[in-house]
Amino acid sequence: MTKVQNLTILGATGTIGVNTLDVVARHPERFNIVALTASTQLEKLVEQCRRYQPRYAVVLDERAAARLRGMLRDAGVSTQVLCGIEALEQVASMPEVDTVMAAIVGAAGLRPAMAAAHAGKRILLANKETLVMAGRLFMQAVAAGGAELLPIDSEHNAIFQSLPREFKGDLAACGVRRILLTASGGPFRTLPLDDLPHVTPDQACTHPNWVMGKKISVDSATMMNKGLEVIEAHWLFNAAPERIQVVIHPQSVIHSMVDYLDGSVIAQLGNPDMRTPIAYALGFPERIDSGVSALDLFGRGLTFEAPDYSRFPCLKLAFDALAQGGMLPAVLNAANEAAVAAFLAGQAGYGDIAASIEYALARAISGEPGSLDDLVEADAQARRDAGAYLQTRAIN
Numbered sequence: 001m002t003k004v005q006n007l008t009i010l011g012a013t014g015t016i017g018v019n020t021l022d023v024v025a026r027h028p029e030r031f032n033i034v035a036l037t038a039s040t041q042l043e044k045l046v047e048q049c050r051r052y053q054p055r056y057a058v059v060l061d062e063r064a065a066a067r068l069r070g071m072l073r074d075a076g077v078s079t080q081v082l083c084g085i086e087a088l089e090q091v092a093s094m095p096e097v098d099t100v101m102a103a104i105v106g107a108a109g110l111r112p113a114m115a116a117a118h119a120g121k122r123i124l125l126a127n128k129e130t131l132v133m134a135g136r137l138f139m140q141a142v143a144a145g146g147a148e149l150l151p152i153d154s155e156h157n158a159i160f161q162s163l164p165r166e167f168k169g170d171l172a173a174c175g176v177r178r179i180l181l182t183a184s185g186g187p188f189r190t191l192p193l194d195d196l197p198h199v200t201p202d203q204a205c206t207h208p209n210w211v212m213g214k215k216i217s218v219d220s221a222t223m224m225n226k227g228l229e230v231i232e233a234h235w236l237f238n239a240a241p242e243r244i245q246v247v248i249h250p251q252s253v254i255h256s257m258v259d260y261l262d263g264s265v266i267a268q269l270g271n272p273d274m275r276t277p278i279a280y281a282l283g284f285p286e287r288i289d290s291g292v293s294a295l296d297l298f299g300r301g302l303t304f305e306a307p308d309y310s311r312f313p314c315l316k317l318a319f320d321a322l323a324q325g326g327m328l329p330a331v332l333n334a335a336n337e338a339a340v341a342a343f344l345a346g347q348a349g350y351g352d353i354a355a356s357i358e359y360a361l362a363r364a365i366s367g368e369p370g371s372l373d374d375l376v377e378a379d380a381q382a383r384r385d386a387g388a389y390l391q392t393r394a395i396n
């Protein structure tokens with residue numbers, strides 16, 4: 001019989017968190033939920049606690065915790081409520097937890113993912129920002145802690161599935177020539193370039209193929225999401241930037257590919273539904289049912305295009321930040337988070353996103369981070385720089 005896996009889900013109320021619980025619910029004999037965490041969606045968290053009876057629920061601060069305690073008491077649920085970053089680190093690293101789904105959005109996911117790495121957990125990594133900000137430190141922590149890393153991002157999960165099982169970080173030794181990272185091109189792939197500055201947050205959040213959180217939806221529209229994923233692939237697969245090629249594939253049927261020396265290209269295909277990579281990682285090395293319907297190949301064409309940097313300047317900024325290395329990917333990520341938040345709040349135009357990131361990158365100090373604190377500082381400075389740029393734009 002399969003051993004029951006004890007799970008913590010960081011970011012349980014988000015798109016990835018909800019999809020994870022959907023797969024978990026199909027296999028009650030395999031999984032036991034130890035902890036669920038959320039920032040603001042308390043009603044949803046109460047409903048999840050009622051259904052999955054975790055031992056712990058974690059929220060951002062003491063106020064939210066007090067509210068949640070009252071709501072759980074009224075619902076007759078005995079889950080213990082904790083709060084704050086230390087509590088997130090605690091539920092990501094406690095001995096009774098085997099597997100941590102890291103699905104908090106943004107830089108906030110870094111410290112809990114690090115805690116899981118140091119504690120040697122099986123980490124299902126959705127929070128790509130962890131690798132973008134702190135790739136070297138995180139991979140070192142994974143190795144030192146003896147953790148196991150399984151990518152959830154659909155492209156990286158596809159690459160993981162397309163690499164030989166014995167891959168241990170040396171692509172050349174496995175005969176790999178290139179990683180072909182597919183991208184849908186988002187909602188603005190064919191929009192006339194002149195219309196781009198006028199697009200609205202609602203338009204940017206309407207993704208043609210995937211249903212996702214707002215921040216990553218905007219990142220898909222700008223293709224910063226692919227830029228972050230190039231950096232993510234660099235760290236996960238120890239791939240030099242020139243070995244990673246971005247391929248626009250608007251149908252999102254092929255989720256990425258590995259190109260081998262002998263001319264073979266191995267791909268992973270499927271319907272665009274995050275439950276597939278989630279189920280792959282939850283069941284690994286076994287295959288388990290995800291609830292995703294079988295792929296119907298008839299009546300559809302698969303097409304491919306090269307990305308155009310004048311339409312997607314954020315993709316170029318990400319390649320440049322990766323080439324320069326050090327703290328620049330963390331700066332790129334932080335400036336992007338600040339700019340996207342301003343765009344979603346109606347305080348910045350679409351074109352300001354790339355421009356403010358470029359501004360922050362130009363002011364950033366390079367060099368390798370000695371510790372997480374250096375990264376946190378670079379992150380804060382990048383947010384201030386992007387904010388300063390956006391301020392001047394708002395006044396003029």
Ligand code: NAD
Binds near residue numbers: 011015017105
């Ligand atoms: P989401 O916005 O739907 O959910 C985010 C979750 O994080 C929520 O549970 C929220 O409560 C929690 N959270 C937000 N801010 C927090 C904070 N400051 N502290 C603690 N918790 C906080 O996001 P999502 O789409 O589920 O994405 C989650 C992560 O997975 C992101 O890093 C994203 O890039 C990655 N990812 C998502 C998809 C997708 O299809 N949605 C695909 C690939 C990768």
Ligand code: MG
Binds near residue numbers: 153154155229
């Ligand atoms: Mg992805």
